[in-house]
Amino acid sequence: MIREDILRKFPELFGTKRVNGREVNVEHTIATLTRELNPEIAAALTARRALLNSPEPVGKKYAWPKWDDTFPDPVTGRSWTFRQIVQGLIDNFWGRESEWRWRLNDEAPIPKDAHPLMNPGLELTGPWHPLDMAFNALNSPAPMNMPDFEDASPPHFQPDGTPADRPVGVFAAMKNARDIFDGRWAGRVYEVTKKGKTRTYKIDRPPENWPTLFVRPPSIHVRYDHVRVDGKPAPGIIAVAVLWAFNNYDSLKSAGTGVYYYIPKIQTPQEAAIVEKLLARIEATIGAAPGTLKIKMLYEEGNAGRSLAAIAWVLRRRLLGTNVGRWDYLGSLIEMWKDDPQGVFPDPQSIGMASPNMIAYQRYNALIMLMSGMKNNELSTAAPIGGMAAVMIYPPSDVYGRSRSNPVALRGIAMDKLRERILGLIFVPDQSLPVGQNPTLDDVLANRVKGRLYDTYRQSWVASPEEAYVAAGNTQLRAPVAQLQSILDAPLETVDVRGRSIPTVASGLSDAERKLLQSCGLLNAHGRITPWVITRDALDSPEKLFTTDLWESIYAVPKGDVTIERIQHAFFMAANYGFQILNGNFAAAIDDYELKLRFMNDLATYRIDVSWLWTLVR
Template sequence: MAASQSVIDPTAGIVAHAIDSYRDILSAEALAFVAGLHRRFDARRVALLADREARQRRFDTGECPDFREDTRAIRESEWTVAPLPEALLDRRVEITGPVERKMIINALNAGAKVFMADFEDSSAPTWTNQVEGQRHLRDAVNGTIEYTNEAGKHYRVGPDPAVLVVRPRGWHLPERHLTVDGEATSGALVDFGLFVFHNAAALHARDRGPYFYLPKLQSMEEAALWNDVMDHAEAVLGLPEGSMKATVLIETLPAAFQMHEILHALRSRAAGLNCGRWDYIFSYLKTFRAHPDRLLPERGQVVMTVPFLKAYSELLIQTCHRRGALAMGGMAAQIPIKGDDEANDAAMAKVRADKLREVTAGHDGTWVAHPALVPVARAIFDAHMPTPNQRHVTRDDVSVSREDLIRPAVGTVTRTGFDNNVEVCLRYTAAWLDGLGCVPIHHLMEDAATAEIARAQLWQWLHHGPVEFSDHAPVSFALFDHALAKYRQRLRESTLPGAARADDAAALIAALTHADTLHDFLTLPAYDRLP
């Protein structure tokens, strides 16, 4: 056994890494609680992942997603979710970020209504990041979180912090640093289990949940699994049933056809649905990986006003408001551009336009990735949404068909867009391998979803040829290999995040792009390369 591992109890079958460094978080009692979740629910999780694979095989042979006939009664009958707690009625601006100590403090102080602390797409899941993130959140819940940087600047949480909502990892991600009965555990159950074990009682005592964002769901059955996990955790921890509330990110194409069903599966604890638009675009690409007639143009042209994304957004609003839930808008990834007022003004204008689109469509709130964007987004929602939310906006005018949700966008592929996909995918992957999951690139705060879109688009353009650039030259593997080598060298010679892992990242991206089949997730093979 490696020195970094400790057996908590040889008869219990629980093994965790670096236990002596994190005994306050990885206590025997906390790990026993997580082990209980694993033994009770992991077989079901694995079976649902097998269902995903079977579903994708059907898509690969020509089937397209559709509304389920066996759940028509859920969609057509009248029901609503349980009443929302006071703390979640006004969510007009939410800020998101990784579970890093300074980031947590700044986000809680940013003036947003909600801070989503992210163990998923904006965190590289090193064991250090995940466990220290739990420690930081425990300190935040207890009101003891502080931070002093190397220059002596001190950070602490102010008197009116944002409401805390936690996003655990998706069902597909493993946690190899904690095993139970010789099996790797689920990253989702580890993140959730450790957080609620240490914080549920304190949060519930203050009428703060605990509250969660649930990522990457594809079906109502996957939502039902989360519901049962929370039911069990509430019973074990002595919380009233329904104390834990969940907002589901609709960020997969299959889930867009089951929004009513997902809310119904979580109806005692559903707080809303969120337009996780970047991952949704990635899911569209992945779902139709074997459909050359459904290629998308370059990433910059796939905006929320294209028909399939507009239909998805409006259907989400209609569904949520019919069921009494909140309909959350998507992320503004822009960050302030220092030293270039004209470029910064243009970036902020894009944010305002995007938030105006959301609030006038009927969304109840929106996301930003940087504290400086909170007042920008809040001003738009304050001006157009004087009430805490817009559940009264029923959007009865919306009628979305299957074809509306799967119709591809029309556009082009430029050499600039192609190169940008190569560069962004490489730079993000290298930073992720170096332990950083939230990366500023070209004045945008990028997380794993952007790298996934870039990777999937490159694969499709190269494997479903002939695809031409806007100047009619063909997209080719030779151009891809040349661009990857160019940006790898630039990154190696820079001081940018991930410079030390440029070669590893380039090798991984090359292998995935040249592979005959588009891999489901970049983060799965990359996880094996983390320290």
Template sequence: MSAVLASTPTTSQPERVSVLTGTIVPGADSILTKDCLAFVADLHERFDGRRRDLLQARRTQQAKFDGGALPVFRADTADIRESTWTVAPIPAALLDRRVEITGPTDPKMVINALNSGASGFMADFEDSTSPTFPTLITGQLALRDAANGTLSFTSADKSYQLNAAETLAVLHVRPRGLHLPEYNIRINDEVLSGSLFDAGVFLFHNAATMQAADRGPYLYLPKLQAMEEAQWWQDVLTHAEAELGLPEGSIKVTVLIETLPAAFQMHEILYVLRNRIAGLNCGRWDYIFSFIKTLRAYPNKRLPERHQVTMKQPFLRAYAELLIQTCHRRGALAMGGMAAHIPNRHDAQANETALDNVRADKVREVTAGHDGTWVAHPGLVSVAREVFDTYMPQANQLSNTRDDVQVTSCDLLRVPHGTISRRGFANAVEVCVRYLAAWLSGNGCVPIDGLMEDAATAEITRTQLWQWLHAGDLHLHDGTAIDDTLFQSCLLNLPSQLSGRNDIVGRDYIPQAITLLEQLTESDTLEEFLTLPAYELLQRH
């Protein structure tokens, strides 16, 4: 990690910037230009101190939760929730978002997603991406070429081209969350934020092109926990607009409500971003992860196994309905969540079951009042679109104000009844190990047993394992104690269980994945994010 990127000569870098990687990435010199690096360095120098303060504020707040406090609606912002105001008008390109597809930023995925017939495509540098430096640079190159309409890709047996511009999905980009570093870039010998790298590089190269085409630029903002974090993004993007010569408010954003604390501050988040926000999204999987992590100190807040924690559970239904009501009251769109099921080309019955599950999920969303939804696979776009076309013939449901919704703090914190089966416990171990192995091999979005798994679902499984094992008095449905003996038996049996299968991504990294999961699960302290220690391993590789 000590060599300067070979395709970016040191003479082209601002003196205060170091690119610390030995990997040669073709085309990197056209992305990491001197002007681009100077732009990112300026963002770092202006805003990274505040970012670190915000992360410290998260830790302080979590300590209060660990000490007996519970999330509540803020008393100091009651006037924001109770007063009358709306967000700025939504751009025409974003008024109809009935089906959005998400996925990593490799060229093939970008082309297939933009060509998929979806309303929008969220190119994901966060939960769907294993952030090796070549992957990040390749993604930025793909997005630049996509914005210019020149992206193509040739594999061993097929060539991929973008369709006509007017038929393409609208491009959104999700940078990494505030907590994630970009170890390969140092500014004044300080590690750069992954948020500032991903957003800064993308905006520097593409903002003017997309603004001229009336297509943004558009971002998805992940993992926010408080309105102060939304204000940080507001200030970063306002400064970026000034530096790039864009009209103020032209960078539009959608915020994922995927943490429990943020669910109590939706009005506030909309308010501080009101001149640029288009909507909020139900990031359901990360939200479940955040629920477990935030309430980890509460024995009465343990969730049952993952497959029992569906959006039909009252606490998740309350969260989704509150999001819809809040957005529509303020003139913002309310996006639904991800359908994790994926088509199965080799098993007709399994395929039909998956499609039925997706249809049911989308019917639930559209009838609740959502304005659009997410899918993870191009094969699901038509399924989701058919449901939304049937129940929502108009562009959106902003007129559906859901005045009937009455959600309290207790509703958001109510824990569902359920059980933990032997199969459910073993599945949590297997999914987390398999995803970690794939992630360490450079794959951040992995099909496992008919579901498209990303970092969010891996976070659910490993936090549930930690919570269950540290409970001290928990048993499986059959009466077996949930303890280290049970956990170790699952870990020991896993390599032989997976040895004969041909669908294992990153097989060579399974031993490292097992070791990491063992360390995280047996630690007395719950690690804040799985991807932080995993990124350190990734850098060593």
């Protein structure tokens, strides 16, 4: 079942093991789960393709679910209607006991090290092969890390021309993790030759100070040729989930943490049920209580937003939060509109996280997590998670002098995370406010307006581990809420970058930055932070939550131009990354010739450019 060269090179990953006091077998478990879940995976992928190929208008085929649509519950075996799920969400938000009330993580408590509100800061993602990537991840000041087997995975194939002794990346990364957790690299130095120079790497931090790990498996559509069941490739999500749990459960538990996953590309409750069944079966196999294997989820598919409440409900035993991100999400929106002549998106570079549709998307994500994460009037059982900052800073020794652009990157991540943090401030007043009254954060903190303030976005993504870059993002996410206004109002400090005045990380807002935040509805005309206000009468029934206006704000095609310069740019970036894939690099640093910055690209950026170009040609 395991390809001979893989079994020979990585024998310790496979076979019979003792996990949590139970004897388990890797190959047998992968085979059993593959046979059980393969029909459901096939049905889910068929449904994905049918939706993409459907000739129905976008507004119809991607509409909110009908109120009487039913969704099976993998936990109880019962089916709930969409109305019942949404009513239960509303009841939980307002603290009403009812037959349908539900919340996230009510059955199994959240471990402190995995809690998205108790560990504010950045989540770093990247491959754990080569080994120095794993060392850099553990040495990073980011409090969360995602060993990546998905968009930024090590290759699951051997690129043409690969030396025979070079291992398949995904299994090498799995072995690196096992070796590190077993203490085999404690106090040891790893040497590697790069560009003719010998470099040394060492894990500098003790295990108790390592970031919390959420492994990111591939989605249900990826197959691993090296792992076969009944002669066919096994789903990558099953292989990675089983290998990670069986090889690392005991060592991670001994270190005071656990086995946690970051689940990508879920589009429907049907797909969420596959994940729930997979993790529940692993828990049963190793004798862990239901809900022990906690997850976060990438809300990166436009299609997922239609039924996000039902997806969360299916995963309610283990879902800690849903993450937003520009790249895959933007690519999915372009795909949604691909057949509509009025659905051609403007230049993708013009659509950032401060664009109106992206602001609506981030707020919607925060709202669903707030409503499902409430307990005793506090947001305590889940939280939303912010999107990716993927610029890489250059070393000061860069021979081309590109490090001159580093202040742009550092200010960029500081503003990105500050904007997310402010966007996640949600105020629920005790009584309805007069029409036109928008209390400021100062008003709320001074108790001039009675109600509850929720500070939702406390974690967010980053793609590179450089200390200064991570620190610039961590600061905004960790600052006490009472200090946010003073961060904006700090004196303006700038540095010159190629003739431009760029604010420093610690600077207050420039005029342009202030206008941008005001255009997002985050600051009033006087520059004061204005939390998003949600009143009881605005969300007292399912019909008031899932409205036509909400759908339009999230899914409508943004206005903007299509220019030859951006078409050229998309070709350049897609071609660069395409060659990186052929070389086995899913996480690829590419210099953006327009912005004069280096970006960590993965399959999601490629998806945007290729989908957009295809739609333009069509």
